[in-house]
Amino acid sequence: MLFENIKKQDKLLYDLLLGEIKRQQDGVELIASENYVSNAVLEAMRTVFTNKYSEGYPGKRYYGGQDFTDQIERIAIERACNLFNCDHANVQPLSGAIANISVLTAYLEPGDTVLGFELSHGGHLTHGSPVTFMSKVYNFVRYTVKDFETGQFDFDQIRDLAIKHRPKMILVGYSAYPRDIDYAKFAEIGKEIGAMLWADIAHIAGLISAGIMRNPFDFGFHVVSSTTHKTLRGPRGGLILSKGKVSNPLKKVKKSIKNLPTLVDRAVFPGIQGGPIMNLIYAKAVAFGEALQESFKEYAKQIVNNAKVFEKVFRDNGIIMYTGGTDNHMIIFDSVKSFGYSGKTIQEALDEAGITVSKSTIPFDTRSPVNPSGIRIGTPAITTRGYKEKEVEFLAECIIKICKNPKDDKLKNRIKHEIAELNKRFPIPY
Numbered sequence: 333m334l335f336e337n338i339k340k341q342d343k344l345l346y347d348l349l350l351g352e353i354k355r356q357q358d359g360v361e362l363i364a365s366e367n368y369v370s371n372a373v374l375e376a377m378r379t380v381f382t383n384k385y386s387e388g389y390p391g392k393r394y395y396g397g398q399d400f401t402d403q404i405e406r407i408a409i410e411r412a413c414n415l416f417n418c419d420h421a422n423v424q425p426l427s428g429a430i431a432n433i434s435v436l437t438a439y440l441e442p443g444d445t446v447l448g449f450e451l452s453h454g455g456h457l458t459h460g461s462p463v464t465f466m467s468k469v470y471n472f473v474r475y476t477v478k479d480f481e482t483g484q485f486d487f488d489q490i491r492d493l494a495i496k497h498r499p500k501m502i503l504v505g506y507s508a509y510p511r512d513i514d515y516a517k518f519a520e521i522g523k524e525i526g527a528m529l530w531a532d533i534a535h536i537a538g539l540i541s542a543g544i545m546r547n548p549f550d551f552g553f554h555v556v557s558s559t560t561h562k563t564l565r566g567p568r569g570g571l572i573l574s575k576g577k578v579s580n581p582l583k584k585v586k587k588s589i590k591n592l593p594t595l596v597d598r599a600v601f602p603g604i605q606g607g608p609i610m611n612l613i614y615a616k617a618v619a620f621g622e623a624l625q626e627s628f629k630e631y632a633k634q635i636v637n638n639a640k641v642f643e644k645v646f647r648d649n650g651i652i653m654y655t656g657g658t659d660n661h662m663i664i665f666d667s668v669k670s671f672g673y674s675g676k677t678i679q680e681a682l683d684e685a686g687i688t689v690s691k692s693t694i695p696f697d698t699r700s701p702v703n704p705s706g707i708r709i710g711t712p713a714i715t716t717r718g719y720k721e722k723e724v725e726f727l728a729e730c731i732i733k734i735c736k737n738p739k740d741d742k743l744k745n746r747i748k749h750e751i752a753e754l755n756k757r758f759p760i761p762y
């Protein structure tokens with residue numbers, strides 16, 4: 333039996349684990365940033381690599397005993413470079429936020445300016461939100477979209493801000509935005525002012541690696557950061573990619589675009605982190621191996637197909653969506669305008685029916701982030717589970733019913749039961 337040792341040793345924690353397994357099994361996971369890793373990736377995380385300290389980089393470690401850790405880290409790096417068509421990968425960042433902090437410290441001096449995407453329009457906290465410590469270290473200026481309806485970036489505004497503030501870096505990427513990015517336009521502005529171009533692809537990494545969405549490196553971007561656990565379906569963690577070669581990660585180099593790979597390595601360690609978590613690096617290598625397979629491309633296509641089914645059912649029912657729909661794995665809709673209820677009310681009602689979503693701010697939101705106007709849903713996890721068009725259509729209809737009647741307990745219970753029944757045909761992989 334699995335988890336036998338935890339059961340014997342710590343019943344309290346064992347029971348909580350069983351509760352979470354049941355929650356994941358019975359419910360529907362529509363949080364756009366979540367996924368179910370494969371059994372192989374889960375296995376990889378519980379290996380003896382967790383016991384090993386490996387400060388430094390392959391071939392240049394501070395401790396002995398690195399025969400196998402060096403090999404697995406090199407494999408993870410090589411696979412990451414193949415997935416994203418670049419020359420250098422740092423696979424050590426513990427999370428997406430740490431990867432982003434590392435990129436900032438790699439290239440900037442305190443007080444330098446970064447132009448990034450406004451949080452309430454779809455950017456991430458780490459892109460300069462005033463609540464973060466990094467926003468006190470660096471000077472973030474933020475661009476927005478033109479309007480909720482089209483969600484188009486305002487390139488006149490972006491260019492004006494770039495010329496006025498002369499940022500050293502221009503950052504693109506998002507957590508709540510349902511379209512691809514026109515990297516070429518950002519690159520044009522970056523070139524004009526000599527800024528370093530940085531894309532944070534945390535949400536869409538799996539879709540980019542599968543060739544479904546644009547790869548920022550094809551448009552002259554210099555550095556790309558990501559998480560490994562969203563559409564890419566790996567263990568929790570971060571990743572930093574760049575073009576060019578590392579000279580020597582243990583030696584200081586001048587802050588220039590040419591030196592980015594070395595600067596990134598030095599920023600991650602010793603700049604920000606201590607020892608890398610080797611069992612997670614092992615699991616990243618396994619996940620990257622999966623993402624290189626043809627079957628992953630099919631998976632990524634189905635993620636978008638499933639999102640398109642939500643789009644159609646929602647549109648047919650008059651739901652008001654950010655940009656009117658989606659080209660990726662997520663949909664954001666205005667629950668106040670569509671149904672008269674806040675994102676928080678809808679999130680809680682759906683939760684009671686076993687459907688997990690996240691409330692979300694929408695551009696020009698007049699409500700607070702703790703009780704915003706929007707809902708964000710995503711398809712990576714249900715697609716891993718095997719949901720296809722038919723199941724997504726059913727789910728979309730369930731969501732609409734609850735959005736119309738969030739206080740109807742009978743309805744929520746009935747849907748919860750129907751979903752648990754459906755999920756028996758689509759078990760999570762373990």
Ligand SMILES: Cc1ncc(COP(=O)(O)O)c(C=O)c1O
Nearest residue numbers: 427428429456506507532534559
């Ligand atoms: C675009 C983007 N960058 C960075 C992060 C941070 O990742 P983590 O939660 O692993 O720190 C996220 C996570 O939501 C994200 O969406």
